[in-house]
Every structure is written in structure tokens, then in C-alpha cells.
Amino acid sequence: MAAPKTYSSREIQALYRTHLLREEAILKRILDHRGSLAGITEMDLAEDPVSEITDQNHIGGVKFVKDLARKAGIGPATEILDVGCGLGGSARCLAHLFGCRVHGVDLSKQRCSEALDLTKLVGLEDLVTFQHGDVLKIALPTRRFDVVWAQSAWVHIENKEKLIKKCRKSLKAEGRIALEEPCLKRLPRNQRENRELRDLADHWKSYLEGLDVWTELLSSQSFEVYCKTDLSPELGKLYRKLIRLARGGVITHVSRSEQKAWELGLRLVAKGIVGYFRLVARKLPQGDFSLRAMRA
Numbered sequence: 001m002a003a004p005k006t007y008s009s010r011e012i013q014a015l016y017r018t019h020l021l022r023e024e025a026i027l028k029r030i031l032d033h034r035g036s037l038a039g040i041t042e043m044d045l046a047e048d049p050v051s052e053i054t055d056q057n058h059i060g061g062v063k064f065v066k067d068l069a070r071k072a073g074i075g076p077a078t079e080i081l082d083v084g085c086g087l088g089g090s091a092r093c094l095a096h097l098f099g100c101r102v103h104g105v106d107l108s109k110q111r112c113s114e115a116l117d118l119t120k121l122v123g124l125e126d127l128v129t130f131q132h133g134d135v136l137k138i139a140l141p142t143r144r145f146d147v148v149w150a151q152s153a154w155v156h157i158e159n160k161e162k163l164i165k166k167c168r169k170s171l172k173a174e175g176r177i178a179l180e181e182p183c184l185k186r187l188p189r190n191q192r193e194n195r196e197l198r199d200l201a202d203h204w205k206s207y208l209e210g211l212d213v214w215t216e217l218l219s220s221q222s223f224e225v226y227c228k229t230d231l232s233p234e235l236g237k238l239y240r241k242l243i244r245l246a247r248g249g250v251i252t253h254v255s256r257s258e259q260k261a262w263e264l265g266l267r268l269v270a271k272g273i274v275g276y277f278r279l280v281a282r283k284l285p286q287g288d289f290s291l292r293a294m295r296a
């Protein structure tokens with residue numbers, strides 16, 4: 001395999017500056033449909049079966065937020081840190097559905113500002129807050145959280161060991177990491193597959209890892225992985241839908257390169273090279289996991 005590239009935070013932010021999912025596009029979709037923004041709730045921002053122009057910048061939309069929340073044991077008293085929160089879609093959904101407090105962190109200043117606008121618009125600013133910056137560089141709140149949450153965001157972060165270590169410090173005892181991310185399901189078998197995988201990673205500005213690597217990283221930092229689910233078919237389903245919507249003119253302003261990336265993503269999912277997974281892990285006392293493993 002070719003040596004992986006490194007992506008700067010500037011390149012990652014550029015990817016989202018012109019992204020299909022932006023405040024302006026979401027509000028336009030609602031205005032076109034309802035004629036007014038009066039009385040809208042988080043669910044108006046989060047759900048749109050026709051065009052997929054929502055604040056949910058991950059696979060599976062609101063359903064996956066609910067499923068992941070159930071696995072992570074989220075309720076009204078749960079304090080959540082959403083790392084790579086984007087437009088704050090998951091954060092607001094969690095607050096709206098469960099009444100819990102969520103603090104979102106995102107690299108993109110533009111996305112943080114749009115996230116705050118959308119949060120005020122649906123009246124959730126007492127429960128949902130945002131902080132701009134690279135999670136590996138900024139000081140996170142000093143209070144401890146019950147759940148560190150991430151959907152389709154940690155794939156952009158190369159040093160996952162450092163990331164998990166930092167998140168561990170922000171978690172209470174028995175706190176959970178709740179993750180849904182794209183992953184590498186198998187290595188490429190020839191040059192063509194290698195090139196395709198490199199092109200997709202390049203388009204996504206991402207660092208794909210296998211599920212075994214994720215599990216090992218968490219275990220080595222005393223987390224017990226108690227939920228592991230392969231959600232890869234949903235990734236293929238979303239790409240098929242987006243390609244159909246763009247070809248049918250339902251979603252417009254999609255660059256040719258974005259459409260090509262969807263086609264490439266679909267091909268790599270079909271070949272079983274790229275996938276999507278859910279993983280939930282509980283924080284154990286430091287060293288407990290290895291002690292248990294040694295005793296077993």
C-alpha cells in the first residue's frame with residue numbers, strides 16, 4: 001500500500017466550507033417546503049426523506065442517533081461531549097429527544113457558528129453548547145462527561161491513540177465512548193484497489209482503520225468494548241440514494257468531484273474494502289482491562 005497522506009486542518013476545513021450540508025441549504029429546504037421558519041423544531045432540521053439536506057452529517061440520520069444513544073445508556077441526566085459535532089445535528093437531537101446536556105467541539109469555525117445559529121433557532125441553547133478548535137489542541141471543559149460521542153468525525157483524526165487518551169480524561173468513571181465511523185474492512189488486493197482506496201481517503205481527508213485497530217486502541221487504554229456492530233450496508237444505501245438524487249436533479253450544486261467520490265465510495269463498499277461500524281466502550285479503572293485479560 002502507498003504511504004498514507006497527512007491532511008492539514010486547513011484542508012479539512014476547506015472540505016466543509018462548500019459542503020452540501022450547511023445552515024443556508026437546510027433552512028432553504030425548510031422554507032421552500034413550509035414557507036416559514038416559525039415554530040420549527042430540531043426534527044425539522046434533522047429529517048428530510050426527500051433530499052437528505054439535514055443537519056445530520058453522518059450515516060443513518062436520526063435513527064442512528066437514537067440507536068447509538070440506546071447502546072450508550074443516554075437519559076435526561078447524561079452529560080455528553082460530542083467530538084467533531086459538525087452543525088450540531090446529533091447534539092441537538094440528543095438534547096431534543098432525551099433532554100440531556102451536550103457540549104460539541106468542532107474544528108471548523110464556520111460550522112460552530114452555524115451550529116449555534118441552528119440551536120438558537122430551535123430553542124435548545126440552554127442544553128447545547130459549542131466550542132471551536134482542533135480537539136487534540138484545545139483545552140476541553142474541566143467538568144467530566146458520562147459519554148464521549150462521535151459520528152463520522154474521528155476518521156479525520158490521524159493520531160487516534162492521542163485522541164482516545166484525551167477523551168478518557170474527560171470521562172467520569174464508567175463513562176462511555178460511543179462511536180460510529182467509516183472503517184477499513186480489508187486491505188486492497190491489487191494496484192487498482194489501492195489507488196481507489198487512496199483516492200477515497202484523499203477525497204474524505206481521512207485516515208481509515210480496521211475495527212480490530214479501534215478495538216485494540218480502546219482496550220490498551222482500559223476501555224471494555226461492549227457493543228460492536230457492522231453498519232456497512234447503510235453506507236452503501238446512502239451513496240446509492242445520493243447518486244440517484246443528484247442524477248434526478250433533486251439535489252443540485254453537487255460538484256462533479258463529490259459525485260465521483262460517492263460512486264467510488266459505493267464501489268469500495270460493494271467490494272468489501274470500506275465499511276461503517278458502531279462501537280461502544282466503557283471506561284474501566286486504568287490497567288483493569290489488562291489485569292482482567294491476564295487473569296482470564
Ligand SMILES: C[S@@+](CC[C@H](N)C(=O)[O-])C[C@H]1O[C@@H](n2cnc3c(N)ncnc32)[C@H](O)[C@@H]1O
Pocket residue numbers: 012013016055056057058083084085086087088089090105106107108111133134135136150151152153154156157
Ligand atoms: C462528517 S462531519 C460529522 C459531523 C457530526 N458529527 C454529524 O454527525 O453531523 C465531521 C466533522 O468533524 C470535524 N473535525 C474534523 N477534524 C476535527 C478535529 N481535529 N477536531 C474537531 N473536529 C474535527 C469537521 O470539522 C466536521 O465538522
